[in-house]
Amino acid sequence: MRARSRLRAGDALAVGTVGLRARRVRSTLSALGIAIAIAALVAVLGVAESSKQQLLDELGRQGNLLTVATGQTFDGRPTPLPITAQTMIARIPPVLATTAVGNVDGATVRRTDRIPPQNTNGINVLAAQASLPDTLSARVLRGSYFGPLAERYPETVLGYSAAQSLGIDRLTEQTQVFIAGRYFTVVGVLDQVGIAPEIDTAALISFGVADQLFGLGGVPTRIYVRVDPDHVPAVAAVLGPTASPENARDVQVQRPSDVLLARIKAKDAFVGLFLGLGAIALLVAGVGIANIMVISVLERRAEIGLRRALGARRRDVAAQFLLESALLAVIGGVAGIGLGVLATAVAAHTAGNPVAIPPQAPLAGLVAALLVGALAGLYPAARASRLPPADALRTL
Incomplete structure (x- = not known):
């Protein structure tokens, strides 16, 4: 076969x-x-x-961050919160840390006084507290953040996008920007703060200088609240009445991690x-x-x-x-x-x-x-x- x-x-x-x-x-x-x-x-x-x-x-780092604000006026400017809002919020037991910023209306930021006032590059001026980097987990990319002298002298810390718009890629003792008719020394530049993009496009100054030069009066327009991760929903529910008991409905409480x-x-x-x-x-x-x-x-x-x-x-x-x-x-x-x-x-x-x-x-x-x-x-x-x-x- x-x-x-x-x-x-x-x-x-x-x-x-x-x-x-x-x-x-x-x-x-x-x-x-x-x-x-x-x-x-x-x-x-x-x-x-x-x-x-x-x-x-x-998201894991920022999931317990909440923001408190009260919206905007007809011309798009943030409305202020009560001056007692941050103090009252800090008393809520699960709140771990708070920091506030205040919008300085009408202040423009330019590289020098030779640049036309209209060329602001969309940079806002915000009064900020010393606790901002720790509360937002923000990293200083160059230079340093505000020190004790910042409450009396014109110093500024730029957000990441603001520094790029102004063409500032390195810092020296002579690095300055022109803010609302006065030169401010740039002492630091923050890295990107994805959880708070409004910081990236801002020039930060101290509340003390904002009160002296612009009459801000220490009034915040936004408060960032770091909360115990196990109590985020409960704290979010009481932030409105705590921040503004008389106008609790006008208070907007947001969780920035939702954007992520x-x-x-x-x-x-x-x-x-x-x-x-x-x-x-x-x-x-x-x-x-x-x-x-x-x-x-x-x-x-x-x-x-x-x-x-x-x-x-x-x-x-x-x-x-x-x-x-x-x-x-x-x-x-x-x-x-x-x-x-x-x-x-x-x-x-x-x-x-x-x-x-x-x-x-x-x-x-x-x-x-x-x-x-x-x-x-x-x-x-x-x-x-x-x-x-x-x-x-x-x-x-």
Whole structure:
């Protein structure tokens, strides 16, 4: 009896790589398409996760921060709170810390007195207390925050965006800005305060100087309240009546971390869009592999006929080309995962975010590449297996 031919796993792997090794340039270009698509998918997931992790870290630190304000006047200026509001709020047992800012109406900020008054760059002047950095977890990027002398002398600390708008990237003893007809010495620049963006676009001065020069009277327009994390809802419910017993309905109590949650949801929506684009790129790369494999079948008709004549079954020929297509996609997928991880690390380092890649992202990329490669190889493999040996051998 005639023995049935068998294709062992090792032989299948060796035969499946023949075409890849014989046509290296073509194989490399085909794998490159898969690599780019997989790299895009992994990078999108990685960058989004890194950014999301940064927001979640900030959310964890700032989730117990509340703000108290009373809205705005008809011309858009913040309305003041009662002068006793901060003292009363500080007496609530779960309140850990408070700080207040007061809006200085009509004060403009310019680099020098030579700049027209209309060019304010949208910078506001806020009176601030010494407790602001600790309460808001704000970091001083350059210089220092207010010292004891700031209550008597014209000193200012700029928010991150305000410093950029004024072109101040380093500080010296002569660094000054022109605020409401007087030069103020810039003693510090704050880093970005994501939980309180109004600080980023402000020039901060002390309440003492604001009272002397602008008649602020120590009246705050916004109070930041750091609360025991276990009592945030309870404290938020009583902040209005505590801050302004006579006009409790006019008091607006907000939780800035809600803004971070909205940003996370917005990022998730964009991630879905970019993943869709990446899937389209992966599909295009799969079509490219299918096209290359069809050409390979046509070029290797003699090889197929010789193998069939030596006893190879149709399934063996189909397995050869299917395995070749899958290997081509897997090679591209592995390279793409490496590129995606590298792109994520570079992007996270540039943005100052922690490097966070979802564990399922590399695995999903590899599975997607394998699936696309297998699907792309189905038609070429079926076509190769249906070639009659006699017809194929005529091409020798």
